Amino acid sequence: MSKTILVTGSSRGIGKAIALYLANEEYDLVIHCRSEVEQAKKVVNQINELGKTARFLQFDISDRKQCAEVINYDIEENGAYYGVVCNAGIISDNAFPLLTGEAWDAVVHTNLDGFYNVLHPVVMPMIMRHKPGRIVTLSSVSGIMGSRGQVNYSAAKAGIIGATKALALELAKRNITVNCVAPGLIETEMLGDFSKDDIKKNIPAQRVGSTKEVAAAVAFFMSEDAGYITRQVLSVNGGLC
Ligand code: NDP
Numbered sequence: 030m031s032k033t034i035l036v037t038g039s040s041r042g043i044g045k046a047i048a049l050y051l052a053n054e055e056y057d058l059v060i061h062c063r064s065e066v067e068q069a070k071k072v073v074n075q076i077n078e079l080g081k082t083a084r085f086l087q088f089d090i091s092d093r094k095q096c097a098e099v100i101n102y103d104i105e106e107n108g109a110y111y112g113v114v115c116n117a118g119i120i121s122d123n124a125f126p127l128l129t130g131e132a133w134d135a136v137v138h139t140n141l142d143g144f145y146n147v148l149h150p151v152v153m154p155m156i157m158r159h160k161p162g163r164i165v166t167l168s169s170v171s172g173i174m175g176s177r178g179q180v181n182y183s184a185a186k187a188g189i190i191g192a193t194k195a196l197a198l199e200l201a202k203r204n205i206t207v208n209c210v211a212p213g214l215i216e217t218e219m220l221g222d223f224s225k226d227d228i229k230k231n232i233p234a235q236r237v238g239s240t241k242e243v244a245a246a247v248a249f250f251m252s253e254d255a256g257y258i259t260r261q262v263l264s265v266n267g268g269l270c
Pocket of ligand 1: 042044063064088089115119168212216219
């Protein structure tokens with residue numbers, strides 16, 4: 030029987046790479062975005078061209094009511110998911126004295142509230158499948174060690190690690206694993222400007238990571254053979270911490 034995985038924020042960047050990687054591993058995909066509908070639909074088409082099934086959902090992960098409405102409807106129509114990847118996220122960086130309340134709220138409401146808003150509607154149907162399930166969240170090196178200019182993002186991403194570990198405890202006896210992937214600097218639009226010197230100085234591997242390298246870690250947690258691995262954080266960061 031087919032296994033369906035929802036990947037939030039899969040219109041571009043890491044989420045898109047995760048969706049394409051998982052499609053190549055025989056899963057059906059639910060592609061998602063907030064605003065880049067055309068890009069998300071291109072990802073759906075790419076997956077369909079591989080001969081795999083994908084559908085598309087649009088909602089804002091910081092909007093609790095919208096998440097519940099769209100996800101509940103999708104599950105009623107198509108059945109519970111085997112897996113969910115909570116990938117969608119944003120940054121809004123500044124030195125703390127200059128960090129506005131709006132930047133704090135946007136980053137926390139999107140990255141951390143998104144954990145609740147997306148996972149709350151999916152978890153009970155996953156339990157009711159009475160089959161193994163997989164949840165993977167995306168944190169960051171910032172959530173592990175804190176990053177300058179990212180007090181808001183570091184707080185939200187550290188919160189995701191705590192929430193992931195706690196949910197893993199609750200779902201372990203249901204055969205649903207909950208793990209976290211914490212990327213370092215990955216080649217995406219979110220990366221911004223880092224000089225080659227900074228990269229060489231700070232990253233033992235002396236390079237940024239690729240989206241495929243993050244996707245491979247997520248796919249491992251999704252696999253049937255990873256069923257005894259839960260409540261873990263896997264860093265994909267070239268030895269940064
Ligand atoms: P991108 O900015 O490239 O893509 C972000 C994705 O999230 C897009 O699909 C976007 O949708 C979606 N998204 C953003 N805000 C919302 C929202 N409110 N509701 C719904 N969807 C939303 O990000 P990356 O691929 O670089 O990052 C993916 C994840 O990995 C994030 O959680 C990020 O924090 C984490 N990460 C990234 C690192 C990096 O170096 N890139 C390092 C460490 C962690 P739309 O296109 O519609 O806007």
